[in-house]
Amino acid sequence: MENNLYRRNIIDIIRNFKPDQKNNELYERLFPATSRNKSAILVQLADGDASFTILSQNEAVIKKLAGIAGHPNLDELIKLGEDALLRKQQEEAEMQYKKKIGNHLEEVLLKRLSQNINAKVVSEQDGQDLVVYIDEKPVYYIEVKSKWLETTPIRISRNQTLRAHENPNGFALCSIDMSKYAGVDKYEVENIESVIDFMKFNTDLGSKVGHLVDIYANAHQLDKFSLDGDYRTLIPAGYIKEGMDLVGFEIKLLKYIESNYGMQRTDISN
Known part of the structure; x- marks a missing residue:
């Protein structure tokens, strides 16, 4: 079967032997030898690591795979499924990065600020x-x-844009460019140190988005023509590249807290 010129035709004939097919009895009469040997033919088709991987699944999974294999737009279905799974992995990884960055910054604040300060x-x-x-x-x-x-590109939402505008000196955008990360643990990075070289912090975003505030404020007006949908603010790649690294941001954050809230801090040169 592997090199049979009529492989596809034979598979189509065997498919028509199924009881749920309209002309299954007719096909069995027209192709009696194929009908008698369909089990042996299917065994040959199942040869190989890929087939073994499928056949080693439980019966429920095999039935689902069979249903998927019979879909008229199989290639598109597989591509959409792979894309959805990839997005899910990326979203979960981003959540982990946020958690790790938050934990790291909290440790920095607790270490550098006066011990009697409650920082989190x-x-x-x-x-x-x-x-x-x-x-x-x-x-x-x-x-x-x-x-x-x-x-x-990096994009931020309406609410994030407005938050930055409302807090021009107290808002930072942290961008992590994972397109340059070559580690096999791309979606399961354990330590924030692994991605430090791919992180940039921009702390003046609030001063860059003022021209968008009126646009956002006048959107979603039910009684007039206005913008609608989930539109977002695009952040220029050049602007992100000009951002500071994690250490620089830590220093800036500590100085900001000290100057605006009268908090003393310990030496930050270590």
Whole structure:
């Protein structure tokens, strides 16, 4: 069967032997030898590691795979499934990065600020990913975005844009360019140190988006022509490249907290 010129035709004939096919009895009469030997033919078709992988699954999975294999747009179905799984992996990885960055910054704040200061970094949504709290008061906002393809730009939402504008000196965009990360643990990075070289922090985003505020404010107007849908603010790649690294951001964050909230800090040169 492997090199049989009529392999596809034979498979189509065997497919018509199924009881649920309209002319199954006719096909069995027209191709009696194929009908008698269909089991042997199918065994030959099942030869190989790929077939063994499928046949080693439980019966429920095999039935699902059979149903998928019979889909009229199989290639498109597989591609859409692979793309959806990849997006899910990237979203889960980004959530882990946010958590690790938050934990790291909290450790830095607790280490560098006076010991009697209650500092914490909390993961929150709707305008930012991380919020720095000093004595239960929100003082700084950080949005974390990851990029997985070189051609994919970084975008932020309406609420994130407005949050940056409302806090021009207290908002940072952290961009992680995973398109340049070659580690096999791309979706399961254990230590934030592994991706430090691919991180950039931009702390003046709020001063760059003022011209978009009126556009966002006048969107979704039910009684007039206006913008609608999930439109976002595109962040230029050149702007991101000009951002600072993690160490530079730590120093800036500590200085910001010290100058605006009267917090003393320890030496940050170590």
